[in-house]
Amino acid sequence: MGKINGIVKDHEGRRLPDAEVLFVDRGMNVLCSGYANEDGEYYLQLSERVNGMVVGTYAYGETHLGFTFQNLSSQENYRVDVELGTVEFLNYQRIIGQDRGVYRAKFHLASLTMMKKKKRNYSPKGDQSFFKVTLEGTKDLDFILKKEEAPLAELGKYVDVYELTFPLDPSFRGKILELRYESGDGYGIFKTYL
Structure with a gap:
Protein backbone atom coordinates (compact mmCIF):
# COMPACT_ATOMS: atom_id res chain seq x y z
CA MET A 1 0.00 0.00 0.00
CA GLY A 85 1.27 27.92 -12.44
CA THR A 86 -0.46 29.32 -15.50
CA VAL A 87 1.37 27.09 -18.00
CA GLU A 88 0.77 23.32 -18.18
CA PHE A 89 2.75 20.47 -19.72
CA LEU A 90 0.20 18.14 -21.34
CA ASN A 91 0.31 14.69 -22.98
CA TYR A 92 3.91 14.05 -21.95
CA GLN A 93 5.09 10.83 -23.59
CA ARG A 94 8.52 9.29 -23.60
CA ILE A 95 9.61 7.97 -26.99
CA ILE A 96 11.66 4.79 -26.75
CA GLY A 97 14.03 4.40 -29.68
CA GLN A 98 16.92 2.17 -30.59
CA ASP A 99 19.49 4.60 -29.18
CA ARG A 100 19.33 4.00 -25.41
CA GLY A 101 21.87 6.79 -24.89
CA VAL A 102 19.33 9.47 -25.84
CA TYR A 103 16.21 10.46 -23.88
CA ARG A 104 13.38 11.61 -26.13
CA ALA A 105 9.89 12.79 -25.20
CA LYS A 106 7.02 14.79 -26.69
CA PHE A 107 4.62 17.11 -24.92
CA HIS A 108 2.15 19.93 -25.50
CA LEU A 109 2.37 23.25 -23.70
CA ALA A 110 -0.75 25.29 -22.85
CA SER A 111 -0.99 28.82 -21.44
CA LEU A 112 -3.93 30.08 -19.39
CA THR A 113 -3.24 33.63 -20.63
CA MET A 114 -3.44 32.57 -24.29
CA MET A 115 -6.63 30.59 -23.66
CA LYS A 116 -8.32 33.48 -21.87
CA LYS A 117 -7.34 35.87 -24.67
CA LYS A 118 -8.79 33.34 -27.14
CA LYS A 119 -5.59 33.39 -29.17
CA ARG A 120 -5.27 31.19 -32.26
CA ASN A 121 -2.48 29.20 -30.54
CA TYR A 122 -2.99 28.28 -26.87
CA SER A 123 0.74 27.81 -26.20
CA PRO A 124 2.99 30.44 -24.64
CA LYS A 125 6.08 31.83 -26.38
CA GLY A 126 8.27 28.86 -27.19
CA ASP A 127 11.85 30.11 -27.14
CA GLN A 128 14.19 27.47 -25.70
CA SER A 129 15.60 30.05 -23.27
CA PHE A 130 12.28 29.94 -21.37
CA PHE A 131 12.80 26.24 -20.58
CA LYS A 132 14.99 24.62 -17.94
CA VAL A 133 15.60 20.86 -17.67
CA THR A 134 17.15 19.55 -14.46
CA LEU A 135 17.92 16.26 -12.78
CA GLU A 136 16.92 16.01 -9.12
CA GLY A 137 16.18 19.77 -9.21
CA THR A 138 19.87 20.68 -9.07
CA LYS A 139 21.80 19.42 -12.11
CA ASP A 140 21.07 21.43 -15.27
CA LEU A 141 20.96 19.25 -18.38
CA ASP A 142 21.90 20.32 -21.90
CA PHE A 143 18.92 19.64 -24.13
CA ILE A 144 17.50 20.17 -27.59
CA LEU A 145 13.91 21.29 -28.06
CA LYS A 146 12.05 21.14 -31.38
CA LYS A 147 8.63 22.71 -31.83
CA GLU A 148 5.76 22.31 -34.27
CA GLU A 149 2.18 23.51 -34.24
CA ALA A 150 -0.70 21.01 -34.06
CA PRO A 151 -4.45 21.60 -34.46
CA LEU A 152 -6.83 21.08 -31.55
CA ALA A 153 -10.29 19.55 -31.81
CA GLU A 154 -11.62 23.09 -31.29
CA LEU A 155 -11.99 24.52 -34.80
CA GLY A 156 -9.23 26.95 -35.72
CA LYS A 157 -7.21 26.57 -32.49
CA TYR A 158 -3.70 25.21 -32.15
CA VAL A 159 -1.16 24.17 -29.53
CA ASP A 160 2.60 23.74 -29.79
CA VAL A 161 4.02 20.22 -29.64
CA TYR A 162 7.60 19.95 -28.41
CA GLU A 163 10.15 17.20 -28.77
CA LEU A 164 12.74 17.14 -26.01
CA THR A 165 16.04 15.26 -26.38
CA PHE A 166 19.16 15.02 -24.23
CA PRO A 167 21.99 12.52 -23.64
CA LEU A 168 20.84 9.83 -21.20
CA ASP A 169 23.47 8.58 -18.79
CA PRO A 170 22.73 5.21 -17.10
CA SER A 171 23.25 6.91 -13.72
CA PHE A 172 20.07 8.98 -14.34
CA ARG A 173 17.84 5.91 -13.86
CA GLY A 174 15.47 6.31 -10.91
CA LYS A 175 16.13 10.05 -10.62
CA ILE A 176 13.64 12.90 -11.01
CA LEU A 177 13.57 14.78 -14.30
CA GLU A 178 12.11 18.27 -13.93
CA LEU A 179 10.97 20.53 -16.78
CA ARG A 180 10.25 24.20 -16.07
CA TYR A 181 8.84 26.92 -18.28
CA GLU A 182 9.06 30.54 -17.19
CA SER A 183 8.43 33.72 -19.19
CA GLY A 184 6.18 36.77 -19.19
CA ASP A 185 3.46 34.40 -20.46
CA GLY A 186 3.52 32.35 -17.26
CA TYR A 187 5.11 29.55 -15.31
CA GLY A 188 4.72 25.78 -15.29
CA ILE A 189 6.50 22.68 -14.04
CA PHE A 190 6.40 18.96 -14.86
CA LYS A 191 8.20 16.08 -13.14
CA THR A 192 8.78 12.41 -13.89
CA TYR A 193 10.98 9.61 -12.62
CA LEU A 194 13.44 8.35 -15.22
Whole structure:
Protein backbone atom coordinates (compact mmCIF):
# COMPACT_ATOMS: atom_id res chain seq x y z
CA MET A 1 0.00 0.00 0.00
CA GLY A 2 1.49 3.33 -1.09
CA LYS A 3 1.13 6.71 0.55
CA ILE A 4 1.65 10.09 -1.09
CA ASN A 5 1.66 13.37 0.75
CA GLY A 6 2.84 16.92 0.18
CA ILE A 7 1.93 20.57 -0.02
CA VAL A 8 0.06 22.36 -2.81
CA LYS A 9 1.28 25.88 -3.58
CA ASP A 10 1.51 28.32 -6.44
CA HIS A 11 4.83 29.21 -8.07
CA GLU A 12 5.20 32.18 -5.70
CA GLY A 13 5.07 29.87 -2.68
CA ARG A 14 1.52 30.61 -1.49
CA ARG A 15 -0.20 27.50 -0.12
CA LEU A 16 -3.49 26.61 -1.80
CA PRO A 17 -6.17 25.17 0.52
CA ASP A 18 -8.89 23.07 -1.14
CA ALA A 19 -6.68 22.23 -4.15
CA GLU A 20 -7.56 18.85 -5.65
CA VAL A 21 -4.88 16.15 -5.93
CA LEU A 22 -5.45 12.93 -7.89
CA PHE A 23 -3.54 9.72 -8.49
CA VAL A 24 -4.40 8.50 -11.98
CA ASP A 25 -3.21 5.56 -14.04
CA ARG A 26 -1.75 5.89 -17.54
CA GLY A 27 -5.27 5.75 -19.00
CA MET A 28 -6.20 8.78 -16.85
CA ASN A 29 -8.53 6.71 -14.66
CA VAL A 30 -8.73 8.25 -11.18
CA LEU A 31 -7.61 5.69 -8.58
CA CYS A 32 -7.47 8.03 -5.58
CA SER A 33 -8.29 11.67 -4.90
CA GLY A 34 -8.09 14.17 -2.10
CA TYR A 35 -8.10 17.84 -1.24
CA ALA A 36 -5.54 20.04 0.45
CA ASN A 37 -6.43 21.18 3.96
CA GLU A 38 -6.35 24.81 5.16
CA ASP A 39 -2.52 24.63 5.27
CA GLY A 40 -2.28 23.34 1.69
CA GLU A 41 -1.30 19.84 2.85
CA TYR A 42 -2.75 16.70 1.25
CA TYR A 43 -2.52 12.93 1.78
CA LEU A 44 -3.40 10.05 -0.56
CA GLN A 45 -3.40 6.33 0.23
CA LEU A 46 -3.40 3.79 -2.60
CA SER A 47 -4.22 0.10 -2.52
CA GLU A 48 -4.11 -0.84 -6.23
CA ARG A 49 -0.85 -2.03 -7.75
CA VAL A 50 -0.20 0.25 -10.74
CA ASN A 51 2.14 2.90 -12.14
CA GLY A 52 0.60 6.30 -12.58
CA MET A 53 0.88 9.98 -11.83
CA VAL A 54 -0.07 12.68 -9.36
CA VAL A 55 -2.13 15.48 -10.90
CA GLY A 56 -2.83 18.68 -8.99
CA THR A 57 -5.35 21.43 -9.78
CA TYR A 58 -6.73 24.56 -8.17
CA ALA A 59 -9.29 26.93 -9.73
CA TYR A 60 -8.44 25.19 -13.02
CA GLY A 61 -8.82 27.47 -16.01
CA GLU A 62 -9.55 30.49 -13.84
CA THR A 63 -6.29 31.26 -12.01
CA HIS A 64 -4.13 28.16 -12.54
CA LEU A 65 -3.57 25.20 -14.83
CA GLY A 66 -2.44 21.74 -13.73
CA PHE A 67 0.69 20.04 -12.39
CA THR A 68 1.78 16.48 -13.17
CA PHE A 69 4.39 14.16 -11.62
CA GLN A 70 4.60 10.98 -13.74
CA ASN A 71 5.97 7.48 -13.40
CA LEU A 72 5.09 6.79 -9.76
CA SER A 73 4.41 3.32 -8.35
CA SER A 74 1.26 3.04 -6.25
CA GLN A 75 3.13 0.65 -3.92
CA GLU A 76 5.81 3.17 -2.90
CA ASN A 77 5.66 6.10 -0.50
CA TYR A 78 6.38 9.55 -1.93
CA ARG A 79 6.48 13.17 -0.92
CA VAL A 80 5.17 15.16 -3.90
CA ASP A 81 4.89 18.90 -3.46
CA VAL A 82 2.51 20.24 -6.11
CA GLU A 83 3.52 23.57 -7.68
CA LEU A 84 0.85 25.20 -9.83
CA GLY A 85 1.27 27.92 -12.44
CA THR A 86 -0.46 29.32 -15.50
CA VAL A 87 1.37 27.09 -18.00
CA GLU A 88 0.77 23.32 -18.18
CA PHE A 89 2.75 20.47 -19.72
CA LEU A 90 0.20 18.14 -21.34
CA ASN A 91 0.31 14.69 -22.98
CA TYR A 92 3.91 14.05 -21.95
CA GLN A 93 5.09 10.83 -23.59
CA ARG A 94 8.52 9.29 -23.60
CA ILE A 95 9.61 7.97 -26.99
CA ILE A 96 11.66 4.79 -26.75
CA GLY A 97 14.03 4.40 -29.68
CA GLN A 98 16.92 2.17 -30.59
CA ASP A 99 19.49 4.60 -29.18
CA ARG A 100 19.33 4.00 -25.41
CA GLY A 101 21.87 6.79 -24.89
CA VAL A 102 19.33 9.47 -25.84
CA TYR A 103 16.21 10.46 -23.88
CA ARG A 104 13.38 11.61 -26.13
CA ALA A 105 9.89 12.79 -25.20
CA LYS A 106 7.02 14.79 -26.69
CA PHE A 107 4.62 17.11 -24.92
CA HIS A 108 2.15 19.93 -25.50
CA LEU A 109 2.37 23.25 -23.70
CA ALA A 110 -0.75 25.29 -22.85
CA SER A 111 -0.99 28.82 -21.44
CA LEU A 112 -3.93 30.08 -19.39
CA THR A 113 -3.24 33.63 -20.63
CA MET A 114 -3.44 32.57 -24.29
CA MET A 115 -6.63 30.59 -23.66
CA LYS A 116 -8.32 33.48 -21.87
CA LYS A 117 -7.34 35.87 -24.67
CA LYS A 118 -8.79 33.34 -27.14
CA LYS A 119 -5.59 33.39 -29.17
CA ARG A 120 -5.27 31.19 -32.26
CA ASN A 121 -2.48 29.20 -30.54
CA TYR A 122 -2.99 28.28 -26.87
CA SER A 123 0.74 27.81 -26.20
CA PRO A 124 2.99 30.44 -24.64
CA LYS A 125 6.08 31.83 -26.38
CA GLY A 126 8.27 28.86 -27.19
CA ASP A 127 11.85 30.11 -27.14
CA GLN A 128 14.19 27.47 -25.70
CA SER A 129 15.60 30.05 -23.27
CA PHE A 130 12.28 29.94 -21.37
CA PHE A 131 12.80 26.24 -20.58
CA LYS A 132 14.99 24.62 -17.94
CA VAL A 133 15.60 20.86 -17.67
CA THR A 134 17.15 19.55 -14.46
CA LEU A 135 17.92 16.26 -12.78
CA GLU A 136 16.92 16.01 -9.12
CA GLY A 137 16.18 19.77 -9.21
CA THR A 138 19.87 20.68 -9.07
CA LYS A 139 21.80 19.42 -12.11
CA ASP A 140 21.07 21.43 -15.27
CA LEU A 141 20.96 19.25 -18.38
CA ASP A 142 21.90 20.32 -21.90
CA PHE A 143 18.92 19.64 -24.13
CA ILE A 144 17.50 20.17 -27.59
CA LEU A 145 13.91 21.29 -28.06
CA LYS A 146 12.05 21.14 -31.38
CA LYS A 147 8.63 22.71 -31.83
CA GLU A 148 5.76 22.31 -34.27
CA GLU A 149 2.18 23.51 -34.24
CA ALA A 150 -0.70 21.01 -34.06
CA PRO A 151 -4.45 21.60 -34.46
CA LEU A 152 -6.83 21.08 -31.55
CA ALA A 153 -10.29 19.55 -31.81
CA GLU A 154 -11.62 23.09 -31.29
CA LEU A 155 -11.99 24.52 -34.80
CA GLY A 156 -9.23 26.95 -35.72
CA LYS A 157 -7.21 26.57 -32.49
CA TYR A 158 -3.70 25.21 -32.15
CA VAL A 159 -1.16 24.17 -29.53
CA ASP A 160 2.60 23.74 -29.79
CA VAL A 161 4.02 20.22 -29.64
CA TYR A 162 7.60 19.95 -28.41
CA GLU A 163 10.15 17.20 -28.77
CA LEU A 164 12.74 17.14 -26.01
CA THR A 165 16.04 15.26 -26.38
CA PHE A 166 19.16 15.02 -24.23
CA PRO A 167 21.99 12.52 -23.64
CA LEU A 168 20.84 9.83 -21.20
CA ASP A 169 23.47 8.58 -18.79
CA PRO A 170 22.73 5.21 -17.10
CA SER A 171 23.25 6.91 -13.72
CA PHE A 172 20.07 8.98 -14.34
CA ARG A 173 17.84 5.91 -13.86
CA GLY A 174 15.47 6.31 -10.91
CA LYS A 175 16.13 10.05 -10.62
CA ILE A 176 13.64 12.90 -11.01
CA LEU A 177 13.57 14.78 -14.30
CA GLU A 178 12.11 18.27 -13.93
CA LEU A 179 10.97 20.53 -16.78
CA ARG A 180 10.25 24.20 -16.07
CA TYR A 181 8.84 26.92 -18.28
CA GLU A 182 9.06 30.54 -17.19
CA SER A 183 8.43 33.72 -19.19
CA GLY A 184 6.18 36.77 -19.19
CA ASP A 185 3.46 34.40 -20.46
CA GLY A 186 3.52 32.35 -17.26
CA TYR A 187 5.11 29.55 -15.31
CA GLY A 188 4.72 25.78 -15.29
CA ILE A 189 6.50 22.68 -14.04
CA PHE A 190 6.40 18.96 -14.86
CA LYS A 191 8.20 16.08 -13.14
CA THR A 192 8.78 12.41 -13.89
CA TYR A 193 10.98 9.61 -12.62
CA LEU A 194 13.44 8.35 -15.22
